[in-house]
Amino acid sequence: MTFVGISIKMISAIVVTHGRLAQEFIATAQKIYGNVKGVYAVSNDDHTPQTLASEIDTIIEHGGHDDAFIIMVDFLGGSCGHATLSVERRRRNVRIVSGVNLPMLLAFLNKRADVSFERLPAELASRGRDSIHAVDTDQI
Amino acid sequence: MPVKLARIDDRLIHGQVVLGWVPVVKPNRIVVACDRVAASEWERKFYASCVPPEIPTSFFSIEETARHLVADDYRSEQLLVLLESAEDAWKLVNAGVALKELNVGGLHYREGAIELLPFVFVTPEDRAILRELVKKGVTLSAQDVPSNPARVINSLVV
Numbered sequence: 001m002t003f004v005g006i007s008i009k010m011i012s013a014i015v016v017t018h019g020r021l022a023q024e025f026i027a028t029a030q031k032i033y034g035n036v037k038g039v040y041a042v043s044n045d046d047h048t049p050q051t052l053a054s055e056i057d058t059i060i061e062h063g064g065h066d067d068a069f070i071i072m073v074d075f076l077g078g079s080c081g082h083a084t085l086s087v088e089r090r091r092r093n094v095r096i097v098s099g100v101n102l103p104m105l106l107a108f109l110n111k112r113a114d115v116s117f118e119r120l121p122a123e124l125a126s127r128g129r130d131s132i133h134a135v136d137t138d139q140i
Numbered sequence: 141m142p143v144k145l146a147r148i149d150d151r152l153i154h155g156q157v158v159l160g161w162v163p164v165v166k167p168n169r170i171v172v173a174c175d176r177v178a179a180s181e182w183e184r185k186f187y188a189s190c191v192p193p194e195i196p197t198s199f200f201s202i203e204e205t206a207r208h209l210v211a212d213d214y215r216s217e218q219l220l221v222l223l224e225s226a227e228d229a230w231k232l233v234n235a236g237v238a239l240k241e242l243n244v245g246g247l248h249y250r251e252g253a254i255e256l257l258p259f260v261f262v263t264p265e266d267r268a269i270l271r272e273l274v275k276k277g278v279t280l281s282a283q284d285v286p287s288n289p290a291r292v293i294n295s296l297v298v
Contacts, residue, residue, distance in 0.1 A: 047248055079154055082186060
């Protein structure tokens with residue numbers, strides 16, 4: 001994002017999930033939000049934790065030096081969690097939020113230009129968590 | 141030797157193991173036999189966090205695992221032993237651990253690997269190692285989760 005010649009840090013997202021969830025989350029979010037840039041899908045299909053981490057590294061290394069990345073992972077166990085944590089440990093411009101869901105991803109798209117990189121992970125976690133209810137239809 | 145299941149899986153502890161195999165094997169202990177993980181605090185914490193709290197999990201190097209198994213240190217327990225690679229399985233067997241059967245649960249694509257099954261990709265080195273294991277009398281049983289059929293793949297590596 002460039003405003004009148006002032007370059008500010010771009011925050012990108014990498015959605016890392018089992019199977020095809022990541023690409024479908026992003027495709028669905030784009031239907032709601034419109035086309036988006038800087039949002040990447042990574043699947044654990046056919047990957048070892050090590051090759052999965054390499055794929056995430058490749059995406060990050062294609063970004064600019066001022067870019068930061070929020071990795072949204074489906075859950076912290078298994079190969080997605082392992083790969084994500086191993087990348088985060090090596091990089092200062094990466095934060096992780098687990099439990100990705102559609103409200104969380106939409107909140108990322110809505111807020112990334114306005115919320116600082118330091119605050120964004122907690123806000124996304126809170127948005128994702130707040131969207132989960134045992135719905136009591138008597139209360140609606 | 142109380143090894144109820146020995147499994148090669150490059151993801152070590154993950155959903156297929158915890159939700160698929162643990163309820164069937166009912167191990168008293170999970171042993172992660174991997175030199176790298178045994179030496180890495182964050183990986184030990186990470187994998188331990190994936191296991192239900194009632195199942196103790198031990199993280200040993202291949203050498204330590206072999207020593208415990210050969211000495212029968214866990215004779216009163218049923219163990220689920222996880223190995224990251226064919227090479228680690230070979231090291232364990234070479235160190236004197238007599239495995240009759242090895243579950244091949246996940247060797248994913250790496251450069252130079254060819255597909256034997258959708259969840260089993262082997263490099264020429266893996267194939268040579270698996271062949272040696274077969275020569276030692278090990279049955280290689282490819283099965284990702286217990287609800288899918290097991291397939292003996294000995295003939296695919298010799």
